[in-house]
Amino acid sequence: MEPLLELKNISLSYHTMEGETPALTDINFSIGEGEFVALVGPSGCGKSTILNLISGLLQPEQGEILIKGEPLSHSLVNIGYMLQRDHLFEWRTVFSNILLGLEIQHGVTREKKEKAEEMMRTYGLEDFKNARPSQLSGGMRQRAALIRTLVLEPALVLLDEPFSALDYQTRLLVSDDIGKIIRREGKTALLVTHDISEAISMADRVLVLTKRPAHIQAELPLTFAMEDRTPMACRNAPEFKTYFNQIWKELNQNET
């Protein structure tokens, strides 16, 4: 089957007056429909750069990106992108924050509004429809931000360390929560994280990047012998430790 997303020989350098910073060299990977892939790597290696390329905010210097076999620039597919901080705007209500993307794409229709309302109901935000974002807890804010992304019906959701601004305890709960929502909605996702255990608990496959200029050091499919896979349950699974050590080793090979 044709993969949903394909990166072929992607290279990119940043140019500034101080000089050239090679960020990515020869990145190749693909993601299948419905797959959840995590991208781990040392800090500053170019993980956000990869997401910016896939979302079309940046153009690669070399190589090409295909969505459903078509070049990214020709593709009409919506790609969702969740940033590190939720950026819910305080001058809007929670509901109108959720509609922001639709508003920008001139897609606010009755059905879409109803869909947004239904998602708020499903994910426990209905009582906060007309509240200001500051009235939500950290986890609820992240959920609202995810709904804002999902109402655009993206074929692919990019997540750039979406939990790193949260404290540890909230972080476990929220990543569990967001992981479940994404699986339930059947979305394809690419998650960037620093946190190895987060990557293992959420993803079907982990890509390990080298330090800058990044290329792919290793690719690890994760399989768990459990029925209903949730991030929390993965953390307690026997396979967890093995995977953790494998990824740890791969990451530290870069160091020397």
Add this chain to the structure above:
Amino acid sequence: MKPERILTPQELFLKKQRKKKLQIRAARVFLLIAFLALWEISAALGWIDSFIFSSPSRVVETFWTMCLGQQLLVHIGITLAETLISFFLVILFGIGFAVLLWLCPRFSAVMEPYLVVLNSLPKSAMAPLLIVWLGANMRTIVVAGMSVAIFGSIISLYSGFQEVDPDAVKLIYTLGGKKKDTLFKVILPSSVPFLLSTFKVNIGLCLVGVVIGEFIGARSGLGYLIIYGSQVFQLNMVIMCILVLCIIATLLYVAVSVLEKQYLKRH
């Protein structure tokens, strides 16, 4: 007799704070009264020349007779109208130009040194020229009022726009937006508190510019009255006009502050 209840530490703290606030307010009122009293007494006893320095009672008397003659109210109205018109034009052009600079970084890079120079230029030096160019009429006075505030507000609005979190702007792009969307969905709405605090300063500057303009090229307004009064040695009138200006400046500032508070409370 009721037994005195022992106050909790929190209540004690609040009581102390209230007392402190009250003392400060009392001291302020006292300072004003003492100043006025000293002024009045020194004028009455001849310590100062009341012809030059006037006195509170004379100021009030002048105010009253000129109010009855209606002319003072007309002058106040004219100065106020000119100030408000130039203030609204400053808002309009200030925001418009700052948005233009924001939309076009290259243009703003070109304009930057000119804006800095124009902003640091003492605008009163321009006033005589404005009169020659535009004539001695209300339009000139409004332009003089604007000239004092406009460059500073463009510069501070533009730097306010630039301080908006780049990640919030990135969010708009990730949702499929264009530059126009970042302007209307993020830059402008998130700048509203900042806009209000800029305008709080600017309304006073507009008044300064209007009075400078009236000094030179007007037949009406408080600035004109001050010049006229000093030429005919009616210093009671001059001092009275200055006090009226004081009050107008305060009221305008308070009016914008109230708007600002209202906005911040709603959000």
